[in-house]
Amino acid sequence: MVKISIVYDSNFKGQTAALAECVAEGARTVEGAEVHVLHVDDVDDNWSTLHTSDALIFGSPTYIGSVSGKFKLFAEKLAGEVWLKRMWKNKFAAGFTVSAGQSGDKMNCLTQMIVFASQMAMIWVPQHALGGKYSTAGSDKDINRLAGYLGAMAQANIDEPADIAPPESDRETARMHGRHVTQVAAQFIVGQTTLPFQEETPFDAEGEGRPLTLPELSG
Numbered sequence: 290m291v292k293i294s295i296v297y298d299s300n301f302k303g304q305t306a307a308l309a310e311c312v313a314e315g316a317r318t319v320e321g322a323e324v325h326v327l328h329v330d331d332v333d334d335n336w337s338t339l340h341t342s343d344a345l346i347f348g349s350p351t352y353i354g355s356v357s358g359k360f361k362l363f364a365e366k367l368a369g370e371v372w373l374k375r376m377w378k379n380k381f382a383a384g385f386t387v388s389a390g391q392s393g394d395k396m397n398c399l400t401q402m403i404v405f406a407s408q409m410a411m412i413w414v415p416q417h418a419l420g421g422k423y424s425t426a427g428s429d430k431d432i433n434r435l436a437g438y439l440g441a442m443a444q445a446n447i448d449e450p451a452d453i454a455p456p457e458s459d460r461e462t463a464r465m466h467g468r469h470v471t472q473v474a475a476q477f478i479v480g481q482t483t484l485p486f487q488e489e490t491p492f493d494a495e496g497e498g499r500p501l502t503l504p505e506l507s508g
């Protein structure tokens with residue numbers, strides 16, 4: 290059994306939400322996977338799900354070349370107890386983003402997620418599928434057509450609804466990303482059982498609720 294949570298924001302047209310569902314579809318193809326999909330608005334009712342997940346896959350639209358404001362607020366909730374107690378240490382992390390532009394400065398959005406995951410001592414899983422559309426033989430139907438590797442990148446036209454934008458190639462890239470992250474996490478769990486970390490006792494996340502914030506901890 291491997292537990293995956295997809296935590297995403299999506300405010301404009303639901304295009305990142307559509308991609309989150311694709312990531313979940315891919316994750317669910319791994320035998321024994323338990324997959325949760327959470328909008329950042331719903332995180333406060335689901336902390337124990339996040340604390341007990343083996344992998345967290347972050348999703349945010351790229352807004353002004355950055356993660357969205359709501360996603361950043363979610364990240365800042367972890368700056369207290371989760372950070373201080375290393376509660377999410379050795380959980381896997383991965384990311385995906387959608388923007389209207391082909392670039393749209395999506396890379397900055399994913400880079401912010403990597404910094405966030407690293408601060409939480411998580412293990413980042415890159416987007417593994419080889420980039421497409423590198424030559425005249427390529428097309429927008431290629432898997433990983435935007436040739437991004439930090440995470441799954443998608444592009445959605447600003448005048449199209451979320452059921453058709455981003456296009457199927459980006460959706461399939463997201464499914465592959467979700468499946469890959471889930472497989473890596475599942476392998477790690479088996480490895481940990483065989484060869485546990487010796488230097489410390491892992492944080493017991495069972496029963497944990499809302500993490501204390503930095504202001505609460507610092508008095």
Ligand SMILES: Cc1cc2nc3c(=O)[nH]c(=O)nc-3n(C[C@H](O)[C@H](O)[C@H](O)COP(=O)(O)O)c2cc1C
Nearest residue numbers: 299300301302303304305350353354388389390393
């Ligand atoms: C406030 C705001 C800022 C945006 N900034 C960018 C940007 O920097 N680059 C870009 O290519 N698209 C930008 N977009 C377009 C969104 O990234 C794009 O429409 C995305 O698919 C929206 O995802 P959502 O429907 O999940 O919110 C922006 C949209 C909004 C509403």
